[in-house]
Amino acid sequence: xxxxxxxxxxxxxxxxxxxxxxxxxxxxxxxxxxxxxxxxxxxxxxxxxxxxxxxxxxxxxxxxxxxxxxxxxxxxxxxxxxxxxxxxxxxxxxxxxxxxxxxxxxxxxxxxxxxxxxxxxxxxxxxxxxxxxxxxxxxxxxxxxxxxxxxxxxxxxxxxxxxxxxxxxxxxxxxxxxxxxxxxxxxxxxxxxxxxxxxxxxxxxxxxxxxxxxxxxxxxxxxxxxxxxxxxxxxxxxxxxxxxxxxxxxxxxxxxxxxxxxxxxxxxxxxxxxxxxxxxxxxxxxxxxxxxxxxxxxxxxxxxxxxx
Numbered sequence: 001x002x003x004x005x006x007x008x009x010x011x012x013x014x015x016x017x018x019x020x021x022x023x024x025x026x027x028x029x030x031x032x033x034x035x036x037x038x039x040x041x042x043x044x045x046x047x048x049x050x051x052x053x054x055x056x057x058x059x060x061x062x063x064x065x066x067x068x069x070x071x072x073x074x075x076x077x078x079x080x081x082x083x084x085x086x087x088x089x090x091x092x093x094x095x096x097x098x099x100x101x102x103x104x105x106x107x108x109x110x111x112x113x114x115x116x117x118x119x120x121x122x123x124x125x126x127x128x129x130x131x132x133x134x135x136x137x138x139x140x141x142x143x144x145x146x147x148x149x150x151x152x153x154x155x156x157x158x159x160x161x162x163x164x165x166x167x168x169x170x171x172x173x174x175x176x177x178x179x180x181x182x183x184x185x186x187x188x189x190x191x192x193x194x195x196x197x198x199x200x201x202x203x204x205x206x207x208x209x210x211x212x213x214x215x216x217x218x219x220x221x222x223x224x225x226x227x228x229x230x231x232x233x234x235x236x237x238x239x240x241x242x243x244x245x246x247x248x249x250x251x252x253x254x255x256x257x258x259x260x261x262x263x264x265x266x267x268x269x270x271x272x273x274x275x276x277x278x279x280x281x282x283x284x285x286x287x288x289x290x291x292x293x294x295x296x297x298x299x300x301x302x303x304x305x306x307x308x
Contacts, residue, residue: 008049015042016054017079020072023062083142097128098288102147105232106275107131109251110303111147118295125288138280145289146278147296158284160277160293162300163250167206168268170252170261172241182244182264185217192243193225194234206269208246215267235261250275253303275300 018028019039029036047054054068064072102111107129115127130143138146138157152159169188176182180190193208208222226243228234231251238245239260248271255261277296279289 008046012042012046012049013075014079015039016046016068017072017075019043019055019062020064020068021076023064025062097126098145098292099128099130099143100145100147100292101130101132101143103149104131105230105251106147106149108232109235109255110253113254114296114299117299118292121295122291125291127292138278144279144283145292147275148278149273149275151272152274152276154276154278156281157278158281160297162275162277162296163248163304164274165248165250165271166268167211167246167248167271168263169211169244169265170235170247170256170263171238171244173259173262175241175244176262176264178241185212185215185265185267186219188212188217188244189220193222194237194243194245195225195227196231196234196246197227197229204272206246206271211246211267211269214269215265249304250300257303 015028015032015038018031019025022028022031025036025039025043029039032039043055050067052067053065054071055062056065057063100111108131111129115129119125119127138144146157147162148154149165152161171182171191175191180187182188182191195208196205208225212218212220212222226237228237231247234245235247235252235255237243238247239255244264249256252261256263277293279293283289284293
């Protein structure tokens, strides 16, 4: 009989941990850079070692059995610890990056323009900006901090607000005084409205209909225009004079400060959302994380004070 505390092969444990997190053999295989068949084989080997099923089919996907659910959280924590230990050993005599993970839109429109300033202020800290957003967790040992958009409910992480999201129209200066000048919200009837194709997971995000109602512009048709699935693209189109975009300050701050965009009207619509700096609670006061967080909070406050 096998001892109950016998450790199964790490490759099998790693495969199951990825499957348990992704609830997909295919996505686990992509993460581990192996084939789907190899992942399935490792999970089957682990089930034989443990003596009970760990995953089962559920509709078109996978679900964890009682035994699988009992072990998955501990495995995730264990592999995160191992990854951090391996990273510490690799970096003990070499360069250690401070890795920030952000959305591509926020990185491109706000964060990239400030990383150089942070490096100048802290030459001893090498920064790696990762604009390929993962889950809202820091289980990966390769990431030190996240910048995420949401309502602030990031369980298990130390959370600091950078920006609250207020939504308002922006356009190029030339458009304001062009052939169809913008003097009141009703003048938007003669402009192309630039829309964001919004995720149904966030129904509270204001639309053009919401803003026009708040501004009292009842004769403007809000359903027509050009649609984008990325805010940065909508901002770029607005700066090029293609229309008027409905955006937030966090995304448009630098374009407004540079004069490439203007806010023709004072009306804005508040949202419950914002951009947040996230880190592991146990690392919140470490010198590198604290330096980065304090710098970004300071830059966010300075951006908010700049005239639009």
